[in-house]
Amino acid sequence: MSKVRIGVVGLGFFAQNQLEAWRVIEGVEIAAVCDRDPAKVEAARQRYGVERGYTDVAEMLSDGGIDAVDVATTPPSHRAIVEQVARAGKAVICQKPMAETLEDARAMVEACRRAGVSFTVHENFRFQRPMREVAGLLRDGAIGEPFFARISFRTPYDVFANQPYLATESRFIILDLGIHLLDLARCFMGDARDVSCWTKRVNPKIRGEDVATMVLDHGGGRTSIVDCSYATHQVPDPWPQTIVIIEGTEGTISLEADYRLHLTRGAEITTRHVPPPAWPWSKLPLDIIQDSVVALQKHWVESYLAGRPAETSGEDNLKVVELVHAAYADAERRR
Numbered sequence: 001m002s003k004v005r006i007g008v009v010g011l012g013f014f015a016q017n018q019l020e021a022w023r024v025i026e027g028v029e030i031a032a033v034c035d036r037d038p039a040k041v042e043a044a045r046q047r048y049g050v051e052r053g054y055t056d057v058a059e060m061l062s063d064g065g066i067d068a069v070d071v072a073t074t075p076p077s078h079r080a081i082v083e084q085v086a087r088a089g090k091a092v093i094c095q096k097p098m099a100e101t102l103e104d105a106r107a108m109v110e111a112c113r114r115a116g117v118s119f120t121v122h123e124n125f126r127f128q129r130p131m132r133e134v135a136g137l138l139r140d141g142a143i144g145e146p147f148f149a150r151i152s153f154r155t156p157y158d159v160f161a162n163q164p165y166l167a168t169e170s171r172f173i174i175l176d177l178g179i180h181l182l183d184l185a186r187c188f189m190g191d192a193r194d195v196s197c198w199t200k201r202v203n204p205k206i207r208g209e210d211v212a213t214m215v216l217d218h219g220g221g222r223t224s225i226v227d228c229s230y231a232t233h234q235v236p237d238p239w240p241q242t243i244v245i246i247e248g249t250e251g252t253i254s255l256e257a258d259y260r261l262h263l264t265r266g267a268e269i270t271t272r273h274v275p276p277p278a279w280p281w282s283k284l285p286l287d288i289i290q291d292s293v294v295a296l297q298k299h300w301v302e303s304y305l306a307g308r309p310a311e312t313s314g315e316d317n318l319k320v321v322e323l324v325h326a327a328y329a330d331a332e333r334r335r
């Protein structure tokens, strides 16, 4: 069977994980790479052994020979590129956040729907190995009916060293990181119908908020707290791990630092160690994120070949984008 031919657009910091992942997934080839910076195009061509390199998406598309485009550029460019790919009739995967505004996100989903192309958001946190384990326990009814969750990501990590553009965004932590945690909350507790939110900027050198606390109403008395911070003094630093507690009518699931997963039912506690598998390019402690990229992209290939939408389809992910903007609106109202 012929391979699925991928064109990767945006060859910056995070795309390296996506490129590494495509290389180890069977049935896929990186057919072309594209970035507006020619030096990055050349570097990616050399490193990943890709023949075709471009500085313009339109040129890459008009040359053909591509089945799907993986968009790993920064958010302001996402809508234009996704719409361009949809017009060319190719499947599209787009990094999170799908867009900076709800209007853009809705337009992107609609453009792909109209063009009849599959649209997936590269939302990888739910593909982290421990998160798959938590979701599996919930699916198996291990704690009965879940009624409360806390999903927490707090760190002193200097995220701006690799991604300096984040320091100048007027909206930072919810749009960049909280979006992953809100998606996890949906994944574990079901869709939310309301969100309350409080934000704060602690780091005086950045423009947006770096601390946020959100309370979600999942209906039927089910709630979750989603909290994130890039301003927390903490030793050891758990970055980039997400800490999860889910309480249910028959038990509690708790995912602690270092991938310790506890299942408590009455007085009975079962503990398992659920670290991510290592890949040749894994770099501790980023291995958890890097493996989730492989898992998401594998899932995408299976879904694409089966002709069904991926778990993190554009339509599904729109619900997370809606939550992000509802959270900002609530935080602004409180201020």
Ligand SMILES: NC(=O)c1ccc[n+]([C@@H]2O[C@H](COP(=O)([O-])OP(=O)(O)OC[C@H]3O[C@@H](n4cnc5c(N)ncnc54)[C@H](O)[C@@H]3O)[C@@H](O)[C@H]2O)c1
Binding pocket: 009, 010, 011, 012, 013, 014, 015, 034, 035, 036, 037, 040, 055, 057, 072, 073, 074, 075, 077, 095, 096, 097, 122, 124, 162, 163, 176, 289
């Ligand atoms: N899921 C995760 O864990 C995770 C982590 C980090 C970043 N990200 C996401 O990855 C995306 C990229 O972030 P990054 O930090 O790698 O950014 P980056 O600035 O390092 O890289 C972006 C690249 O896109 C290129 N580019 C921008 N506009 C373009 C256009 N119109 N045409 C061609 N090339 C263009 C830039 O030249 C740059 O090389 C963002 O959406 C970010 O949120 C996800």
